[in-house]
Amino acid sequence: MKKTKDENTEVQILDAAKNVFQSKGMDGARMQEIADKAGINKAMLHYYYRNKQLLFEAVFNNAFSLLAPQLNAVLNDDSSIEKKIRNFTSNYIAFMDKHPYLPAFVIQELNRNPEFILKMKNNLGFPNIEKFKIQVNQEVKDGILKPISAEQLFMNVMALNVFPFVAKPLLMAFTNTDDEAYNGLIEKRKTEVADFIINSIKNV
Known part of the structure; x- marks a missing residue:
C-alpha cells in the first residue's frame, strides 16, 4: 500500500508542478504553491525533490x-x-x-x-x-x-x-x-x- 501511495503522491506533485511551471515559468514558480496544488505540505515536497531545479527537470x-x-x-x-x-x-x-x-x-x-x-x-x-x-x-x-x-x-x-x-x-x-x-x-x-x-x- 505504501508503494502505491508514494507513486500517487509523486504523480500529484509532477502534475501540480507542470501546471505551475507552465503558468509561472521556472523563475516565477514557488515550491509552496506547487505543494499546495499537489495537496501536500512543503516538507513532503522537499522529501521528493530537494529543490525547484530538480523538480523542473523531473517534469x-x-x-x-x-x-x-x-x-x-x-x-x-x-x-x-x-x-x-x-x-x-x-x-x-x-x-x-x-x-x-x-x-x-x-x-x-x-x-x-x-x-x-x-x-x-x-x-x-x-x-x-x-x-x-x-x-x-x-x-x-x-x-x-x-x-x-x-x-x-x-x-x-x-x-x-x-x-x-x-x-x-x-x-x-x-x-x-x-x-x-x-x-x-x-x-x-x-x-x-x-x-x-x-x-x-x-x-x-
Whole structure:
C-alpha cells in the first residue's frame, strides 16, 4: 500500500508542478504553491525533490521520455524520407495536442538556462538524426530529393511543427480563430505540413 501511495503522491506533485511551471515559468514558480496544488505540505515536497531545479527537470524528463522514443523510432526506422516526414509530423502534433505546454516550456528554460539541453542531450534516448542525415544524402544522390542538406531539412520539419504550439496566442489573433477553430487547424497540419515539405523537396 505504501508503494502505491508514494507513486500517487509523486504523480500529484509532477502534475501540480507542470501546471505551475507552465503558468509561472521556472523563475516565477514557488515550491509552496506547487505543494499546495499537489495537496501536500512543503516538507513532503522537499522529501521528493530537494529543490525547484530538480523538480523542473523531473517534469521535463517525464514528458520528454514519452516523446523521445516516438521521434527516435521514426528517425531510425527503414522507411523513406517522405514516410519519415509524414510519421514525424503526425506523431509530434498528436503528442503536443496532449502536452501543449511543452514547447513553450522548453524554450523558456533554454532562454533561462542554455546549458540545460546539453544535459538532456547526454541522456539515453535523446533523438539521434544520424540515420536521417545518411538517408537524406542518399536520396539526394539517387535523384529522389532535390539537393538539400539534412540539417536544413530537419530544422524545417521542426520549425513548422513546433511554432504553432509556441506562438498559439499570436497565431490565433492573426487567424481570428477561437480555441476550437485553432485546434481544427492544428489537426489538419498533421498532413498539410508533411505535404508542404515533401512537395518542396521531392523531384517530380
